[in-house]
Amino acid sequence: MDLRPDPDHEAIAEAVDAVCARFDDAYWSDLDQRHEFPWDFYRAMAEGGWVGICIPEAYGGGGQGIAEGAIVLNRVAASGACMNGSTALHLTMFGLNPVVRFGSERLKEAFLPRAAVGDLHVAFGVTEPDAGTDTSRIATRAIDDGHGGFVVSGRKIWTSKALESEVCLLLARTDASPGTFDGLTLFLVDLDPAHCDIAPIPKVGRNAVASCEVAYDELPVEGWRMVGERGQGFRHILHGLNPERILLAAMACGIGEAALRRAVAYAGEREVFGRPIGANQAIAHPLAQAHMQLAAAKAVMRDAAWRYDHDLPCGEQANTAKYLAAEASWFAADQAVQTHGGLGYATEYHVERYWREARLQRLAPVSQEMTCNFIAQNVLGLPRSY
Structure with a gap:
């Protein structure tokens, strides 16, 4: 590199x-x-x-x-x-x-x-209410219509941008029963309002882009809208997980950088007891730590991106980057709120918004615990825990 x-x-x-x-x-x-x-x-x-x-x-x-x-x-x-x-x-x-x-x-x-050209908005429909992280439990069905196409019925949650999107990459079960990764097929479907009921999920942050529950009621899907091979949808989704982790790490670092920038500016100009609060190590040291943590996460993210773009194995690096960036982002945003004191809780200083969005990084699209599971099993060679 x-x-x-x-x-x-x-x-x-x-x-x-x-x-x-x-x-x-x-x-x-x-x-x-x-x-x-x-x-x-x-x-x-x-x-x-x-x-x-x-x-x-x-x-x-x-x-x-x-x-x-x-x-x-x-x-x-x-x-x-x-x-x-x-x-x-x-x-x-x-x-x-x-x-x-x-x-x-x-x-x-x-x-x-x-x-x-930005003319097509795309949503992503994988997670289901009764499956969560266990993708093998997906129950949304795509049934052959007898004419080379399919009819899709089921429910998905946390489908971001569903309100604005024309199409959705949808993972549905074409074969086998829930409890297996086999028989899952990926489709690029239309979010047809005649067959799709879209309802935003009230949530604590990132509210300019809604996350939705989508109910599919006998949605017709033409056969050519299948992505890849029938029954191989889960494997096709897995292929995109490493780059997704890398991009999410980049986004998380960005949130932390925004929070740190505001915290440093405030610490340099806010005076208490006759001097800027940034002169106090109790304020300065956590901000210095936040900077170092963000720099470390970004370095691993860049390494993972370089490896992916050069067709090298990058699962360890991509997952590590996502984990470190989520932790660094959260620490930086929390310290930004703390640096502002009570004003950190006020919307006019914006750090509370960064704080809410940084918290999400430790949950989605995969939790920190599941990332640790990946490293434990695939890098350290420890037995599977679930």
Whole structure:
């Protein structure tokens, strides 16, 4: 891995920063409070070509790797947009990776060019109320309709962007019974309101991008909308887990960087007992620790991205990056609130919003405990615990 500064990467960061500078904390706080999708921001990023940066050039995208995608999402989150801004982009930027890797040419030509220009919003439907992390328990069914297509019925939860999205990458059971990973098939389905009931889930943060429960009631799906092979959907999803972990680590670091920036500024200007509070080691040392933790997490994230883009094994690095970034983000955001004292609880200083969004990193899309399970089993060789 070449650790020297990359002029292309620096140019990406500068260009994304320039777009994000047009959307300040007040913009994001207002949308979060009103539960309104950041349309103006999304369009600005789409116009700059950033939504399609990871989509192959053959389909109108930028043809860049995970390293470049991670830079975009990190800078967006670090601007103060946090998860509201980065999630608005992430699902279209990289959510269609299974289609890129396993989809038919017809599927790619129908959807990738539209996604590359930001014209197609994509949701992701895997988690179910009675399955959670145990994907083998998925019960949503895709039944053959006798004419080469399928009819889908079932329920999914935590489907982000379902309200704004036209299509959803949906994992459904075509064969076998719940309790096995076999027989799961991936589809790119239309979120047809005649067959899909979408209800936002009230939640503590990241409210500009809704997370939804979606009930599928005999949704017709044409056969060509299958992604990859029948019964291999779980394996197709697994292929995208490492890059997802990498991008999430980049986003988490960005939240921590935004929180730390505000905390340092406040610590340098707020005076108590005749001097800035940042002169006190009780304030300064935790902020220094937050900086070091974020730097360490970012270094592992970059290593994981480099390995993925060079077709090298990266499961250990990707999962480690996600874990470390989630912890570093949470620590930085919590210290930002603490540095502000009682004002950290006030919305006008924004750190409480960063704090709420940083907490999510330790839960989703996989918990810290499940990440430890992966490392324990696959890196240390310990027995499976579940």
